[in-house]
Amino acid sequence: MIRIGTRGSQLALWQANHVAALLRANGDEVTIQVIKTTGDRLQEVTFAEVGSKGMFTLEIEQALAEGGIDLAVHSLKDLPTELPAGFVLGATPTRVDPRDVFVSCNYSSLQELPAGARVGTSSQRRRAQLRHLRPDIECVEFRGNVDTRLRKLGEGQVAAILLAAAGLDRLEKTEWVRERLAPEAMCPAAGQGALGIECRADDRRVLDAVQFLDDAATRFAVTAERTALAALGGGCQVPIGVHCRPHEADANLAPHPGEFEIMAVVADPSGSRLLRARATGVDAPALGQSIAEELLELGAGELLGAEIEP
Numbered sequence: 001m002i003r004i005g006t007r008g009s010q011l012a013l014w015q016a017n018h019v020a021a022l023l024r025a026n027g028d029e030v031t032i033q034v035i036k037t038t039g040d041r042l043q044e045v046t047f048a049e050v051g052s053k054g055m056f057t058l059e060i061e062q063a064l065a066e067g068g069i070d071l072a073v074h075s076l077k078d079l080p081t082e083l084p085a086g087f088v089l090g091a092t093p094t095r096v097d098p099r100d101v102f103v104s105c106n107y108s109s110l111q112e113l114p115a116g117a118r119v120g121t122s123s124q125r126r127r128a129q130l131r132h133l134r135p136d137i138e139c140v141e142f143r144g145n146v147d148t149r150l151r152k153l154g155e156g157q158v159a160a161i162l163l164a165a166a167g168l169d170r171l172e173k174t175e176w177v178r179e180r181l182a183p184e185a186m187c188p189a190a191g192q193g194a195l196g197i198e199c200r201a202d203d204r205r206v207l208d209a210v211q212f213l214d215d216a217a218t219r220f221a222v223t224a225e226r227t228a229l230a231a232l233g234g235g236c237q238v239p240i241g242v243h244c245r246p247h248e249a250d251a252n253l254a255p256h257p258g259e260f261e262i263m264a265v266v267a268d269p270s271g272s273r274l275l276r277a278r279a280t281g282v283d284a285p286a287l288g289q290s291i292a293e294e295l296l297e298l299g300a301g302e303l304l305g306a307e308i309e310p
Contacts, residue, residue: 001029002209005060005069008034009145011167015195016073018170019093019213028209033069035060057198061087064198070206072198076191076222077164079198081230090199090206091213092222097165098193098243100126100186102179104160105153109179113137117159120149124269126162128239129186131271146171162186166193187241187265190225194218220284221245224262227288232266232295238304239267244287247280258282264291266300275300 002023006016013034020030037059056078063069064087071090083089102110113119113134120142121127127139140158142149146167153161162181168174197213199206221244228242247259259282267274277294281287292300 001031002071002206003069004030004032005035005063005072006032007037007056007060011146011171012073012075014170015075019073019195019197022093022213023209026209026212033063035063035069061198064200070199070203071210074196074198075166076194076196077189079191079196081190081226083198086201087198088201088207089196091197091210092215092218093195093197093213094215095194095218095221097169097180098188099165099183100162100181100188100192101165101168101177102160102181103150103153103163103168103176104178105156107160107178110134110160110181113159118157120152120158120161123162123189124239125189125241125267126186128267128269128271129241129265129274130162132267132274133185133271135271146173150176164188164192183241183243183245183263187263188243190229190240190242191222192243194222196222217246220260223284224260224288224291227285228262228264228292229288231289231292232300233304239269240304241265242288242291244284260284260287262287262291264295266295266303268303273303275303 004016004020006012016032020032023030037056057074060072061084064072107113110133115136116138118138118140119130120140122141122143130139142152142158142161146163149161149163165180168177197210199210224244225242229240232240242264244260244262247261259280261278261280263278265274265276275295275298277291279287279291
């Protein structure tokens with residue numbers, strides 16, 4: 001028997017049930033245990049006020065440490081880059097679409113929004129990049145699960161919202177998507193679109209059981225992204241975007257076997273300044289470290305030290 005710990009949101013339960021189904025198909029017996037986290041309890045408080053480190057993982061990790069569950073399924077972007085002692089990332093299943101999406105009832109794209117339009121997002125990363133792309137629109141704090149945000153949008157509280165593509169795809173709510181934003185325009189969060197299966201480091205039984213779920217390309221990409229985020233000193237609620245993917249053929253159609261490209265942005269919370277960097281390589285930790293060092297040389301430390309705006 002393998003006991004999975006998860007948050008209770010519709011998306012978190014989808015993710016846990018997805019992993020459970022794969023494990024069952026591989027011959028394991030599985031149960032799911034719902035655990036309420038700090039982030040779930042404080043739905044009306046902004047991320048900046050509550051502090052983001054571990055807000056969606058702390059209580060689940062406590063249950064894992066105490067032996068109440070055998071593994072935890074997380075949205076990897078919510079998992080701090082430094083895991084507590086005794087825990088490891090046992091598997092990173094194949095990633096789905098890592099992009100952010102533009103969702104609106106009345107407008108087909110971000111560029112179509114009129115000046116002064118209100119856009120809802122709870123992410124400082126999205127907010128800073130959005131202000132850089134469209135300084136003429138108003139960003140509105142917007143928390144809640146996917147259904148809550150879609151309901152608020154439908155009520156007309158804002159003209160549009162930004163969400164992760166993965167959540168709408170997994171919940172089969174793609175009819176809401178108006179535009180999938182290219183990473184070059186809206187750089188995703190480290191680990192976005194990927195799941196992280198967290199296990200006890202000494203639990204050989206469970207580590208062996210989940211090994212088949214690990215996807216090598218996803219593991220490379222998220223390792224590079226999380227290395228960069230850690231080197232920049234950022235968590236999931238700072239204006240940092242990092243995205244890594246296999247390096248496609250260049251203009252001359254020359255292949256790049258085993259090579260990945262990484263892009264990253266660090267923004268002033270107001271969006272007035274935004275630094276970009278890009279690199280390629282074949283070693284994930286080295287690639288993540290190199291892009292972080294390039295951004296720091298460009299002045300990222302100063303931007304990350306700026307006060308977060310509401």
